Amino acid sequence: MNFELTEEQELLRQTVREFVERECPKSAAREWEAAEEFPYELTRRIAEAGLNGIGIPEEYGGQGGDLIDQVIVCEELSRSLAGLAWAWGVTVWSGAKAVSTFGTDEQKRALLPSIAKGETRFAFALTEPGGGTDVLRAMRTRATRVDGGFVLNGTKIWSTMSNTADRIMVVARTSEADKPSRGLTAFLVRGGSPGLTARPIPKLGMRSVQSCEVAFEDVFVPDEDVIGEVDNGWTQILASLNSERIMVAAMCTGILQGVLEDAVEYAKQRHAFGKPIGAMQAIQHGIADIAMKLETARMHTYRAAWLERAGKPCGVEATMAKCLAAEYAVEAADFGIQLLGGYGYSMEYDMQRYWRDVRLLRIGPISNEMARNYIGESLGLPRSF
Incomplete structure (x- = not known):
């Protein structure tokens, strides 16, 4: 099985790498994250680079491309931006994919060109208070x-991003059914609609890309803003889960790359007991472990993306990629903090930012415990929930 990138994909990776180094390096990411305000300047730069259009057909103003191209972009952005890459990802993964796959011709013409230009931002509202992963019953x-x-x-x-989004994709119950997965519908609710309020939740990481509690009080949604079939919304959500898990794995892989780069650089420069600490075996082994975890995460991510693009079953592979990449990235960032010593605890360095951002990805969009349940069930074990 050959996962070697094509010449065009290698060029895309190099182009995004150069863009990141020029327009959103780690020093800028620290400033945007420390401001704890939505990074409008970052999203403007990403849009001007044409990255919002990756995966959107050219006929709708996009750059074309597929899931693997999006994985490349996500990995390169996350290497510097870490969780700030969500400012690009939520719109591209949830909004553009939903409209491209399930939208009417009118919705595609109205929304996809503006997404590609960076003029329309999306959020996704599924989880409910007290529900967690038990989305359907809650x-x-x-x-x-x-x-x-x-x-x-x-x-x-x-x-x-529901407090800054132009559209929020909301899943709600529209009828009672014999199964909780039936009778659900997805809506493209317009930001700022009367009766809609979004309250940011203070959190450990990803502070500038806010996560919100969203309340809907008699919010009117016109028929033209229903996405897909009424009462069949859960089927539509399921169709996007594998892509979402693959993209989260790509984000974790990018963060792993950032951790490795910073760890190697620090180990070369920092001296103790008359030599670079990178000459010490314990340090070398720890950094070598990060390198091996990076390559493992990358292989799992691209394998799942290849299967998804080919139209092959990839639920287990996508879930494995997300689970492994998230755990590897958390472990690597924690080692990086230890490697830097006091500086690892300092907000002036990026290790703490990597750790704070990636720690969430062991929890969502599916917890790694639930991921293991799904993988175990795929092996023929009885359902545990």
């Missing part, structure tokens, strides 16, 4: 049919 948000559309009532939580 679903309390309701959408009631009215003349010309639906009225939404309910509360979502951990909806990233």
